[in-house]
Amino acid sequence: MFEFIYNILDFLFDLVIKDIKFESYILTGLTGIIIAFAVINGVLGGVLALIWGERRLLGRFQQRTGPNRWGPQGILTSTADAVKVMFKEDIVPEEADRYIFNVAPLLLVIPVFIIFSVIPFGISLYAVDINVSALFILAITSISGLSIICAAWASANRIAIFSALRSVAMLISYEIPVGLSLVGILLICESMSVMDIVIYQKIPFILIQPVAAIVFFLGSLAEINRTPFDLTEAESELAAGYQNDYSGMKWGLFYLGEFAAAIAAATVFSTLFLGGPNGPVLPGIFWLTIKVVGVLFFIIWIRASWPRFRIDQVLNLAWKGLFELTLVNIIVTSISVIIWTDADSNRLIFIGLANWIFAFPFVLLIFKMLKTSNYKNENKKSISYPIGSDNPKFIKEKI
Amino acid sequence: MSIKSEPITINLGPQHPSTHGVFRMRVTFDGETIIDVEPIFGYLHRGSEKLAEERTYTQVVTLTDRMDYVSSMLNNQGYILAVEKLTNIQPEPRGVWLRMIASELQRIASHLVAIGFLIQDLGAWGTPLTYSMREREKILQMFEMLCGARITNSYMRPGGVFMDAPQQFWDSLSSFIDEFPAAVDELERLLTSNEIIFSRTKGVAILTPEQAINASITGPILRSTGVPWDLRKNDPYDYYEKVDFDIPVHDAGDNYSRYLLRVQEMRESLKIVKQCVDFIEPGPVRPHHDQVPFLIRPPKGDCYVAIEGSKGELGFYLVSDGSISPYRWHVRSSSLINLTLLREMLVGTLFGDLFVTFGGIDINMGEVDR
Numbered sequence: 001m002f003e004f005i006y007n008i009l010d011f012l013f014d015l016v017i018k019d020i021k022f023e024s025y026i027l028t029g030l031t032g033i034i035i036a037f038a039v040i041n042g043v044l045g046g047v048l049a050l051i052w053g054e055r056r057l058l059g060r061f062q063q064r065t066g067p068n069r070w071g072p073q074g075i076l077t078s079t080a081d082a083v084k085v086m087f088k089e090d091i092v093p094e095e096a097d098r099y100i101f102n103v104a105p106l107l108l109v110i111p112v113f114i115i116f117s118v119i120p121f122g123i124s125l126y127a128v129d130i131n132v133s134a135l136f137i138l139a140i141t142s143i144s145g146l147s148i149i150c151a152a153w154a155s156a157n158r159i160a161i162f163s164a165l166r167s168v169a170m171l172i173s174y175e176i177p178v179g180l181s182l183v184g185i186l187l188i189c190e191s192m193s194v195m196d197i198v199i200y201q202k203i204p205f206i207l208i209q210p211v212a213a214i215v216f217f218l219g220s221l222a223e224i225n226r227t228p229f230d231l232t233e234a235e236s237e238l239a240a241g242y243q244n245d246y247s248g249m250k251w252g253l254f255y256l257g258e259f260a261a262a263i264a265a266a267t268v269f270s271t272l273f274l275g276g277p278n279g280p281v282l283p284g285i286f287w288l289t290i291k292v293v294g295v296l297f298f299i300i301w302i303r304a305s306w307p308r309f310r311i312d313q314v315l316n317l318a319w320k321g322l323f324e325l326t327l328v329n330i331i332v333t334s335i336s337v338i339i340w341t342d343a344d345s346n347r348l349i350f351i352g353l354a355n356w357i358f359a360f361p362f363v364l365l366i367f368k369m370l371k372t373s374n375y376k377n378e379n380k381k382s383i384s385y386p387i388g389s390d391n392p393k394f395i396k397e398k399i
Numbered sequence: 400m401s402i403k404s405e406p407i408t409i410n411l412g413p414q415h416p417s418t419h420g421v422f423r424m425r426v427t428f429d430g431e432t433i434i435d436v437e438p439i440f441g442y443l444h445r446g447s448e449k450l451a452e453e454r455t456y457t458q459v460v461t462l463t464d465r466m467d468y469v470s471s472m473l474n475n476q477g478y479i480l481a482v483e484k485l486t487n488i489q490p491e492p493r494g495v496w497l498r499m500i501a502s503e504l505q506r507i508a509s510h511l512v513a514i515g516f517l518i519q520d521l522g523a524w525g526t527p528l529t530y531s532m533r534e535r536e537k538i539l540q541m542f543e544m545l546c547g548a549r550i551t552n553s554y555m556r557p558g559g560v561f562m563d564a565p566q567q568f569w570d571s572l573s574s575f576i577d578e579f580p581a582a583v584d585e586l587e588r589l590l591t592s593n594e595i596i597f598s599r600t601k602g603v604a605i606l607t608p609e610q611a612i613n614a615s616i617t618g619p620i621l622r623s624t625g626v627p628w629d630l631r632k633n634d635p636y637d638y639y640e641k642v643d644f645d646i647p648v649h650d651a652g653d654n655y656s657r658y659l660l661r662v663q664e665m666r667e668s669l670k671i672v673k674q675c676v677d678f679i680e681p682g683p684v685r686p687h688h689d690q691v692p693f694l695i696r697p698p699k700g701d702c703y704v705a706i707e708g709s710k711g712e713l714g715f716y717l718v719s720d721g722s723i724s725p726y727r728w729h730v731r732s733s734s735l736i737n738l739t740l741l742r743e744m745l746v747g748t749l750f751g752d753l754f755v756t757f758g759g760i761d762i763n764m765g766e767v768d769r
């Protein structure tokens with residue numbers, strides 16, 4: 001991708017002027033700007049589409065129409081919202097730490113866009129290929145916690161600080177299972193480059209690493225603050241959480257950052273576990289888009305159906321559930337990687353079978369252990385009975 | 400190294416999105432744990448009780464609508480029963496049956512709102528709420544057929560109801576009776592055995608029967624602690640003796656049992672409505688003006704009548720000095736009294752449980768402040 005654009009620019013430059021100083025530097029810079037422009041605008045368009053799609057889908061799930069006024073099927077609604085947000089008054093609270101208050105939204109948005117630099121949109125369509133890009137993604141996603149705690153601390157709002165502390169607690173807890181869940185994949189591919197992982201995925205890794213896929217999905221839901229882990233901005237408890245004092249485009253940047261993070265999480269999940277751009281007939285970027293839209297649909301479906309956990313339950317799930325599952329996954333995968341070392345096509349199938357047989361039952365076991373209790377037994381206890389019939393437990397003992 | 404730590408006090412409300420109106424709480428936290436709650440109300444005080452002293456007995460019916468605006472019919476019923484007792488009016492049977500149908504439908508609607516907003520407070524993004532609002536909408540449409548209004552009904556009059564139900568009401572009522580159990584099943588499939596709801600509400604904000612009785616808490620919250628107390632059975636009014644229904648009682652006393660109890664009560668209410676439709680016979684819906692004039696002048700005296708409202712015992716105390724308007728009108732609002740144990744329920748729980756408990760108590764600020 002980089003060489004392709006570089007060569008085109010080189011050719012165009014040669015048509016106009018020959019032999020200018022620092023030609024390669026200028027060309028590199030221009031190429032970078034073009035790629036960044038394309039990726040950022042693609043993601044921004046994706047965010048607008050996601051906001052519209054989420055609202056329409058939630059409408060469907062909730063037996064109402066959803067936005068349908070601006071443009072066909074209301075597709076311009078989020079554009080209108082974006083324009084409106086830009087013209088809103090920008091209020092900074094008096095007690096706020098102005099500098100940090102203004103920087104915090106950017107801290108949330110920029111890392112999200114940086115993630116897309118290492119995502120392969122096609123087999124040869126990527127911005128950069130770092131040899132540790134899987135680690136790079138994990139490192140970059142952690143910056144969002146810094147942004148949230150900056151925003152909360154700077155706005156001098158107690159509710160915001162609650163939100164930020166929750167966010168940091170969740171981020172610290174979920175970084176570990178998310179990071180460890182990728183170890184299985186890295187062991188199989190023997191590379192940390194996302195590009196290598198994509199090329200290696202003849203079979204999507206969700207079929208070979210089911211436990212890792214579940215852990216990674218739940219963990220990324222927690223890191224992008226989505227239901228059922230949306231404690232950071234639990235609107236029924238904390239109103240808007242850390243964004244309480246933000247208004248205008250700064251608030252808009254938070255909003256943008258969150259939705260872009262949802263897209264980023266879906267993209268990373270599709271790239272690492274669903275085969276990324278791999279797929280028959282259609283070009284890679286279409287396959288990636290289809291997979292990302294599918295994952296996002298699933299995320300929205302979850303949001304429409306489930307309430308949220310409480311903070312202690314969220315942390316319990318991370319430390320008592322997902323962490324153990326990643327350890328099981330690493331053990332099973334590393335043993336099977338040692339047993340089947342030949343790099344033929346059957347290797348993946350054998351490793352996958354080993355994972356399904358030895359690691360996946362632990363998912364059911366641990367989720368069963370974490371379950372509060374069985375509802376059916378509970379219901380038998382609390383039978384309804386007509387009044388006037390004896391309730392000896394209450395009447396004789398307690399009154 | 401020691402880290403300095405101190406409790407943090409947060410003012411929640413009156414503009415907080417999930418205080419069910421304009422309610423304010425001064426909550427002190429130690430980390431996420433609640434160590435003190437101080438409820439502050441009065442932001443919606445409209446002086447209904449004082450206003451009633453300037454109105455005739457029939458006009459006061461409109462004031463009762465605006466108290467608990469999600470169960471107006473029940474408020475009407477309680478007030479009308481008090482007026483009838485004070486004036487010794489014999490109600491017409493058809494009027495009473497219609498009254499019971501309307502108030503049981505209102506109980507279903509109120510419980511639907513309670514469940515919907517409880518789950519909304521739990522963090523579900525509106526889906527259970529829209530499911531329950533869809534069913535409530537059917538009930539409100541039936542109320543519109545009955546009296547032309549959806550929320551502030553003012554349907555009942557001393558001696559019966561304001562007018563007879565049209566034929567289309569009976570048609571939609573029979574289809575509602577057929578469809579509603581399936582709708583409750585749908586809601587229950589989504590919520591009752593949901594692990595998140597279960598883990599969030601089970602064992603949270605537990606009340607013991609002693610605590611509940613000492614604080615004179617009534618309604619679903621009292622019954623969720625294991626006390627079988629329902630005024631429709633214990634002190635029957637209207638024709639509740641003639642219909643057959645159960646009182647669901649749970650003994651856990653936590654938020655989950657409050658939720659489940661409301662679901663079961665909706666089914667029982669539907670059972671009552673079904674029987675009322677069977678029992679009802681043609682006839683006048685209220686006494687003729689010769690017997691009960693528009694301007695009622697009750698004899699001197701006072702009376703207290705309580706009914707089982709959707710949120711608990713809804714009592715009306717009326718004092719008459721023989722004139723056309725009450726000398727004093729006092730309402731025992733269940734919402735206000737159910738709130739008194741908020742501190743006992745909440746201390747020791749986490750921030751996440753705060754609004755869930757609040758939704759579980761199911762208060763209505765219009766009734767708390769009157």
